[in-house]
Amino acid sequence: MGTRYRGTREEVNALNTFIKLMRAADSLTSRLSPVLSSTRLTMSQFGALEVLFHLGPVCQGELGRKLLRSGGNITMVVDNLERRGLVRRERGEDRRFITVQLTREGRKLIQKIFPKHLAALIGEMRILTESEQKTLGRLCKKLGKGLDGEVQTGQTGAAHPKGGKK
Amino acid sequence: MGTRYRGTREEVNALNTFIKLMRAADSLTSRLSPVLSSTRLTMSQFGALEVLFHLGPVCQGELGRKLLRSGGNITMVVDNLERRGLVRRERGEDRRFITVQLTREGRKLIQKIFPKHLAALIGEMRILTESEQKTLGRLCKKLGKGLDGEVQTGQTGAAHPKGGKK
DNA sequence: TTTAAATAGTTTAACATTGAAGTACTATTG
DNA sequence: CAATAGTACTTCAATGTTAAACTATTTAAA
Numbered sequence: 406m407g408t409r410y411r412g413t414r415e416e417v418n419a420l421n422t423f424i425k426l427m428r429a430a431d432s433l434t435s436r437l438s439p440v441l442s443s444t445r446l447t448m449s450q451f452g453a454l455e456v457l458f459h460l461g462p463v464c465q466g467e468l469g470r471k472l473l474r475s476g477g478n479i480t481m482v483v484d485n486l487e488r489r490g491l492v493r494r495e496r497g498e499d500r501r502f503i504t505v506q507l508t509r510e511g512r513k514l515i516q517k518i519f520p521k522h523l524a525a526l527i528g529e530m531r532i533l534t535e536s537e538q539k540t541l542g543r544l545c546k547k548l549g550k551g552l553d554g555e556v557q558t559g560q561t562g563a564a565h566p567k568g569g570k571k
Numbered sequence: 572m573g574t575r576y577r578g579t580r581e582e583v584n585a586l587n588t589f590i591k592l593m594r595a596a597d598s599l600t601s602r603l604s605p606v607l608s609s610t611r612l613t614m615s616q617f618g619a620l621e622v623l624f625h626l627g628p629v630c631q632g633e634l635g636r637k638l639l640r641s642g643g644n645i646t647m648v649v650d651n652l653e654r655r656g657l658v659r660r661e662r663g664e665d666r667r668f669i670t671v672q673l674t675r676e677g678r679k680l681i682q683k684i685f686p687k688h689l690a691a692l693i694g695e696m697r698i699l700t701e702s703e704q705k706t707l708g709r710l711c712k713k714l715g716k717g718l719d720g721e722v723q724t725g726q727t728g729a730a731h732p733k734g735g736k737k
Numbered sequence: 738t739t740t741a742a743a744t745a746g747t748t749t750a751a752c753a754t755t756g757a758a759g760t761a762c763t764a765t766t767g
Numbered sequence: 768c769a770a771t772a773g774t775a776c777t778t779c780a781a782t783g784t785t786a787a788a789c790t791a792t793t794t795a796a797a
Contacts, residue, residue, distance in 0.1 A: 410625065423599070426711050427600075430592055430596035432714075449752080449754095477755070478753065478754050480777055481753070485752070485753095499775090500761080501763070502774090530588060539584070544699060545591040545594070547699060549598045630746095640783090640784075643747075643784075643787095644784055644785070666793085
């Protein structure tokens with residue numbers, strides 16, 4: 406395992422650690438997705454429902470900040486959720502804002518799915534002891550710094566960068 | 572930090588660890604992408620060039636296995652790289668296979684970019700000591716198991732799941 | 738050998754993503 | 768109050784992604 410790259414010890418360490426981190430995130434997400442697929446929810450949609458479920462109604466901008474996604478992306482994800490009748494858009498007093506909230510159906514769905522998702526997650530995490538989990542979390546947090554320092558609720562789904570064009 | 576979710580200690584631990592892992596992968600990728608963007612390379616394209624650079628010519632299927640991506644996806648990424656003249660497709664003796672290889676231009680580009688990418692990566696990783704990096708790598712590897720057990724070369728770019736439809 | 742099964746790539750439909758440009762509304766300020 | 772700046776969301780173009788259906792080619796079987 407590890408990189409085949411020949412370089413200084415520091416280079417090899419960085420490369421190996423990075424690859425393993427990415428693979429872990431990747432493979433974990435893959436193994437977690439079947440639970441969601443069964444309800445035709447994508448990770449992004451699940452993440453949005455999760456935020457709305459745990460935080461209550463929020464405007465799209467806030468949703469984007471919680472999920473670390475661009476405004477354009479949120480528009481699309483909310484579009485798709487709205488089309489399925491899982492969330493509702495509502496203009497705020499300040500008519501620039503649009504509050505997104507769960508519909509009864511949306512709430513019912515996330516209430517049904519979240520426990521399953523959590524159970525699957527725990528199943529995966531059990532590979533590590535509690536102490537190892539804490540260590541992993543601490544190291545990841547250090548590495549993930551440089552962020553706005555949010556990270557507080559749910560959002561166990563969604564959270565992947567990409568790299569549009571240019 | 573952590574989740575606001577109220578549950579058993581095991582649930583909260585799993586949730587927190589998972590979120591931090593995802594955020595770390597996410598934010599690290601974001602901070603690494605500027606180096607690539609400067610050459611108009613996406614993470615996926617960079618990952619493909621990296622594999623070709625370190626392993627030499629391989630068929631598309633192999634590329635997909637190295638990058639953990641679907642065949643359809645590889646077709647598109649290689650299309651885009653070919654369109655820019657960075658790689659070349661060549662039918663094998665068994666005419667079902669298509670060997671992909673770097674063009675002179677592609678090789679020149681990856682040779683120029685890889686060191687910069689590596690330098691940026693090291694810069695990020697320096698937040699952790701060598702020992703911490705090894706620990707992180709070990710824990711991630713445990714969590715990322717269940718895979719085909721490949722993981723050997725380059726591919727410091729690309730490696731994100733998604734969630735197509737259904 | 739004709740047929741069936743397996744393998745490698747491509748295509749397509751749907752959704753995700755970003756960044757940039759555009760629209761609507763609010764707040765500032767001269 | 769009118770011009771300007773700022774904020775929130777939408778639209779657009781380009782790329783990424785997957786799963787499923789399809790094409791071409793090779794291999795195995797009858």
